[in-house]
Amino acid sequence: MKTNKENIFDLVYQVVKLIPPGRVTSYGAIAQYIGLKSGARMVGYAMNASHGQTGVPAHRVVNRNGLLTGKHHFASPTEMQERLEREGLVIKEDQIQDFKVHFWDPSLELGID
DNA sequence: TACGTGACGTAGG
């Protein structure tokens, strides 16, 4: 797998697009799936650049603790939470409740191979 | 061209 910067961003977008409604994943999970070493930060950066991208549910990507760390980067600080709640998730204190239950691991769902 | 910053994660104390 090539790790060109454009591919990294594109891969992140594609994986995020594959996240089914009502599910969430973490930066590290995506990074690990696309083969990024410490790409957790890169995934976050890709998300930052995904604002102009359509079909990229960045609100379904949270940190390892299930915390909505990127909510401030949305149009409204509450938009991320609103969207997640709209999909049936429960957000409390900017944190996803039952995060483990709704966690969507690309390496597991899409296959590591 | 060079320095600083950032939507994170892991390791060590």
Place this chain on the structure above:
DNA sequence: TCCTACGCCACGT
């Protein structure tokens, strides 16, 4: 178990 420090890469100034 909780807190602090470091690493990594790309982008903006």
